Amino acid sequence: MTDTASSGTADPSSSGGATGSSAPAVVLSRSPALAPLLALGALRSPFKRPRPQAPYPRTRLTLPSVRADPARLAAYARVCGFAPGADTLPVTYPHVLGFPLAMRLMSRADFPLPLLGLVHTSIDVTRHTATPASGTYELTVHVAGLMAHRRGTEAVVSTELRAGGEVVWASTSTYLARHRTDGAAATAAPASATAVPGEPLPEVERWVLPGDLGRRYGAASGDRNPIHLHPLSARLFGFPRAIAHGMWTVARCLAAHDVPEAALVKARFLAPVLLPGEVVHAADGAGRFALRTPDGRRTHLTGEVLPPPA
Numbered sequence: 001m002t003d004t005a006s007s008g009t010a011d012p013s014s015s016g017g018a019t020g021s022s023a024p025a026v027v028l029s030r031s032p033a034l035a036p037l038l039a040l041g042a043l044r045s046p047f048k049r050p051r052p053q054a055p056y057p058r059t060r061l062t063l064p065s066v067r068a069d070p071a072r073l074a075a076y077a078r079v080c081g082f083a084p085g086a087d088t089l090p091v092t093y094p095h096v097l098g099f100p101l102a103m104r105l106m107s108r109a110d111f112p113l114p115l116l117g118l119v120h121t122s123i124d125v126t127r128h129t130a131t132p133a134s135g136t137y138e139l140t141v142h143v144a145g146l147m148a149h150r151r152g153t154e155a156v157v158s159t160e161l162r163a164g165g166e167v168v169w170a171s172t173s174t175y176l177a178r179h180r181t182d183g184a185a186a187t188a189a190p191a192s193a194t195a196v197p198g199e200p201l202p203e204v205e206r207w208v209l210p211g212d213l214g215r216r217y218g219a220a221s222g223d224r225n226p227i228h229l230h231p232l233s234a235r236l237f238g239f240p241r242a243i244a245h246g247m248w249t250v251a252r253c254l255a256a257h258d259v260p261e262a263a264l265v266k267a268r269f270l271a272p273v274l275l276p277g278e279v280v281h282a283a284d285g286a287g288r289f290a291l292r293t294p295d296g297r298r299t300h301l302t303g304e305v306l307p308p309p310a
Contacts, residue, residue, distance in 0.1 A: 041115030
């Protein structure tokens with residue numbers, strides 16, 4: 001599964017398959033191992049027939065007691081640029097905790113999109129309050145629906161983190177399976193600050209990214225997709241070199257911002273970041289940020305930090 005993106009998503013509220021609290025719940029005793037799930041999803045990919053109207057798993061997977069492993073959390077903070085030893089989880093870290101559950105759902109035989117070639121197109125994160133790094137949480141993940149996209153079909157995956165019965169952090173990710181469409185059902189992405197602006201955001205700094213960045217982030221996050229690990233394995237999927245994880249790009253940008261304890265983060269993945277390489281981090285001081293090539297010809301990521309919804 002890649003973390004690059006395109007434009008043209010439909011509003012998930014308009015799709016016909018959102019799950020709700022009535023969806024069947026499965027309580028897990030431990031977080032699933034990612035490597036077997038990625039292998040299983042790859043084996044099943046050639047047999048998938050993606051379409052927006054396809055049935056999909058309605059199960060809500062729950063881990064009732066989750067704590068961040070201090071060593072992995074420290075490694076994650078280092079590779080993403082967050083302050084070491086912080087009392088609060090990095091704003092993107094609950095995605096790492098929920099990713100194995102999402103992979104368990106998306107590797108299932110009844111999930112209609114192929115895991116191979118699946119593209120992470122966006123993530124919206126709402127942090128309602130501080131999430132202590134030493135806290136114990138309940139984690140729930142489910143597929144919220146499918147929706148038409150001008151380039152194929154997108155799945156909407158919802159993750160929630162609870163403490164004391166209250167939702168303290170939630171995210172919505174969209175994942176695109178490219179396939180031939182007539183384009184009639186898909187709509188253009190809504191205009192927002194995350195769209196590529198006419199006037200580029202001012203440059204803040206440049207980051208030189210090493211060739212082993214994907215391996216380092218994969219070790220910290222558990223996401224060892226071969227497109228991120230080595231040029232040879234990346235070429236099998238059409239990339240000239242390994243590419244950075246999309247979730248690393250947004251985490252690195254947010255690590256450079258002063259994200260409030262309560263905030264809404266919106267990010268759109270637009271183009272892969274080749275490794276090794278150099279990128280420009282741009283921001284306007286009003287919450288908008290972007291990652292682009294040094295020549296300005298390609299934007300990898302756009303995003304914004306907003307007040308949380310009331």
